[in-house]
Amino acid sequence: MAERSLRGMRIGANSLESDVGVAFVEHREVQYVCENGHTFNVTLTLDAEAPAKWKCKCGADAVLVGGGGTEEDTPQKPARTHWDMLLERRSEDELKVLLDERLELLRAGKLYKRHF
Numbered sequence: 001m002a003e004r005s006l007r008g009m010r011i012g013a014n015s016l017e018s019d020v021g022v023a024f025v026e027h028r029e030v031q032y033v034c035e036n037g038h039t040f041n042v043t044l045t046l047d048a049e050a051p052a053k054w055k056c057k058c059g060a061d062a063v064l065v066g067g068g069g070t071e072e073d074t075p076q077k078p079a080r081t082h083w084d085m086l087l088e089r090r091s092e093d094e095l096k097v098l099l100d101e102r103l104e105l106l107r108a109g110k111l112y113k114r115h116f
Helices: 084-087 093-109
Strands: 027-036 041-043 053-055 061-064
Touching: none
Parallel strands: none
Antiparallel strands: 027 041, 027 061, 053 061
């Protein structure tokens, strides 16, 4: 078996791809300082706007050095529950009728019982 081993490149050791024809995007670094004194850089493309706040690795909010940036204080939409989405499709009266129909079928033994 040993005499029939594969010869050549090791699997996964080297990549066959090259950097020829690859155009890298121009980028810039912006600096943030958090409340705890941590300073860190974030790499962004040239056309991207830097946010005014960024989360530090310690969990505190960091502020863009030099000010500026875009504010992201857009109002958050409240989370939609399953009940909210159900009420978008049917009224409560329709749901009561459906529930009564299903309960009647269940009590008559016409629905299959699930075995878990």
